[in-house]
Amino acid sequence: MLKLFRNEFPSGQLKKKLVKDGELKRLDRELKELIKEKFSSKLTLYILDSGSCSGCELELQALFNPLYNISNTGIEVTYTIQDADILLISGLMTENMYVEAKMIYEQLKEPKRVITIGDCPLFQAPFKNSFALKNEGKNPFYSEYAILGCPPEPKTIMRELLKYLKKVG
Numbered sequence: 142m143l144k145l146f147r148n149e150f151p152s153g154q155l156k157k158k159l160v161k162d163g164e165l166k167r168l169d170r171e172l173k174e175l176i177k178e179k180f181s182s183k184l185t186l187y188i189l190d191s192g193s194c195s196g197c198e199l200e201l202q203a204l205f206n207p208l209y210n211i212s213n214t215g216i217e218v219t220y221t222i223q224d225a226d227i228l229l230i231s232g233l234m235t236e237n238m239y240v241e242a243k244m245i246y247e248q249l250k251e252p253k254r255v256i257t258i259g260d261c262p263l264f265q266a267p268f269k270n271s272f273a274l275k276n277e278g279k280n281p282f283y284s285e286y287a288i289l290g291c292p293p294e295p296k297t298i299m300r301e302l303l304k305y306l307k308k309v310g
């Protein structure tokens with residue numbers, strides 16, 4: 142395994158691949174400033190997968206890797222909905238997840254900030270004919286903002302989060 146890894150990333154190359162480009166540095170800086178100004182330096186997300194293929198979650202997870210390192214901006218993930226500032230919903234709304242999702246949404250503190258991730262919650266693509274869907278797969282909860290893509294890549298998520306944060310009071 143180690144040999145395979147060394148062949149894939151000869152000495153020094155791994156370091157080179159992790160260098161942030163100019164846009165990433167800017168996104169990092171601006172997100173940090175806005176979170177400091179509007180959320181006292183800590184923005185807590187609760188991620189709800191209501192029936193995704195896991196593609197969007199993988200991109201969300203990538204935000205916390207050493208390259209994107211979104212924790213540096215003050216963003217963190219919680220598993221306690223009462224602690225969350227924003228509820229992120231990914232995937233279609235399945236029959237099985239509907240009751241759970243409704244319960245989570247009701248416990249989200251005011252003002253209820255909901256962002257959808259990916260094309261699924263809006264366009265029900267690509268599973269719109271699935272038998273497992275509730276409400277034709279649409280997210281039934283009021284969502285302020287949609288981050289589109291199938292899946293949206295980490296930098297897109299950062300760009301869109303920045304746009305959203307500029308709008309919130």
Ligand code: SF4
Pocket residue numbers: 192193194195196197231232233258259260261266267290291292293
């Ligand atoms: S938007 Fe695409 S990647 Fe995201 S959950 Fe739906 S099918 Fe998967």
